[in-house]
Amino acid sequence: MTTVTFRRSTDTVSSVAAARTPVQSRNAVRPSPAPGDALRSLGPNWFAVVMGTGIVANSAATLPLQFPGLRAAATVVWALAALLLVVLSVAWVAHWRRYPEIARSHGAHPVMMQFYGAPPMALLTVGAGTLVLGSDVIGMPAAVAIDWVLWSVGTALGLLAACAIPFRMMTRHNFDADAAFGGWLMPVVPPMVSAATGALLIPHIPAGQPRMTMLFLCLAMFGLSLIAAIATITVIWSRLLHHGLPAAGMVATVWLVLGPLGQSVTAAGQLANVAPTALPDRESAGLDVFALIFGVPTWGFALLWLSLAIAVTYHTRKTMPFNMTWWGFTFPLGTCVTGSTVLYTHTGANIFAITAVALFTLLLTAWALVALHTLRGIYHGTLFHPAP
Template sequence: MTTSTFRTGTDAKSPAAKAFAPARTAVERANAVEHQPGDALRALAPNWFAVVMGTGIIANAAATLPLQFPGLRGAATLIWALAAGLLVVLSAAWIAHWRRHPEIARSHGANPVMMQFYGAPPMALMTIGLGTLLLGSDLIGMSAAVAIDWVLWSAGTALGLISACAIPFRMITRHSFDGDAAFGGWLMPVVPPMVSAATGALLIPHTPAGQPRMTLLFACLAMFGLSLIAAFVTITMIWSRLLHHGLPAAGMVATVWIVLGPLGQSVTAAGQLATVAPTALPAREAAGLDVFALLFGVPTWGFAMLWLGLAIAVTWHARKSMSFNMTWWGFTFPLGTCVTGSTVLYAHTGAVLFAVVAVALFALLVTAWAVVAGRTVHDALYGTLLHPVR
């Protein structure tokens, strides 16, 4: 068994910074152009599925946004279709990557930074599955949408449970981490079960009544707890790392936003499960979940808003040293979960506060997505994002 020591640090030369920092000089750009077209697959990694997550969450958030206006649902459907197309393309490219560059593909599972992002593919699957149920049903019918969602949710849940167990196990047995190593990416492997809980809730009404429906509800609740406790432990380590060691390297600052993911998604999951609980549980137990959705959801939402403020402040502080890399997609999906969490709280309370925040955060989400998507396309075409210098 091999053991490696890893640290993130604030040094721009740290392994974490190197894992994502693209080359920027004119010479490096010129070298990148000399690569063969097929070499673009060399740069493909699990973190690219964050593109699907960050795009799909816009569609899902828009579908349930408290403020609905003409054209919003149509635009959301187009975004869902774009995200679904990206999922298909990336999945095919990743298979080709494994066949053409198996050594590089296997190395991602051994890299202490990149292996964290094996949580992205299962979350991408479930994000598109939910969008199919919420928006795709308008185009393909509810029966087909439910069937597709079941397939994507089941595959995403299985892969997510594997990542939630396998990646921490690999961290424990294969690597030795310094005190400043914790970063937002450590949450990626343990968040998928929370996404399973939030998205699986919408499948409960489409599950046969009785034991099957109850089983799915309790499975979602169990995954909610699995992910929540692991996330809270990890967030504590990230908070401690920031206080004791300061900001991460400039190339990793965007990962601070990932903390918003389990916070917003847990609020969403609690609310969604409480909404569908009456279809699967006796009235008393269902009422208990409804109370829990508020007693848990509102305080957690409050902490999410605190972290959002810190994330914005940290990003603004480091803005001049932050060159674009794929961690910027951390600005999107985690923020989107805060939109859906605020929307769920509004649905359960009727408090206008949550509706206003949901709409404001949605506007911020769309702005962040436009910037990050634009930079991704630009660097994929003209930079070294797909043709890194070897």
């Protein structure tokens, strides 16, 4: 067994961001590489683009404030996310064929391997959007069929990542106390996304044991992801308190903590919504109560973390180089939008509706900013070269 020691994470993560994560140089513009060479720097972290784009569409579809044109715009964004998923999937397969050693090294790298949670979440996000928005375009039967495929593959890959990546961390690497960062959550969050998006499929399953089985599978994935996330968030909180902020290039990963928080609130609420179709009245009523007892306190902590993340980002704004970790501003924030929306549908309390709309406005701003920087980096070729 090969053991790799990961020490002094503030410096190491910075160097990793330069060596493994495509980073845009602030002072230099490099020529665009040939299409084949562009694949060299492709990693699983690129699927965060699909996640961030897809969550904009999904959160818009259920936003408490609906106005003419919003659903049509959300459908266009969903189509864009679906197209990005196809393009990146093809490119990733080509990357594995052309650069197998680099591709395999991602799975062994203490930072890059965390982002193997991104591909399954990209599949799940686009699948949910297909059911919620794509059904208007391709019809409900086709949308359900596509979502089943994407949900099944995404769930299988997500469960594999949730088990394999922590196992590799335990057996292949030694981490110092200051090594923890928000990316550690990426492998354990996909089952929570499966639980939230799987709830949308439950009404399309035959009643009785099949529907009940699906509900309990989603609840089990909710639990395994939640407990793993709580343990990891505790370590990240401790790391920030005892060792300070991460390197400037990794500050955006602080926002990743919002992902399991917002998604767990969303999952609890959506599973409670469909529970009456799968469980007896008493059990389904219990899930409805749990959605509030769990959801509201978790929502409160998510807002606290959001405030801290905004403060940390503002504190380091002048030294933050653009890189692909900036997509961490989008998907986690989007889960807080959907979580607030779910709480509004369960309570009718305007505070949740107002928060959902405010967070969606922030999400749109973040997505536009990060997308613009990404397009600029692709156009100039800087995202395909490690920074000097």
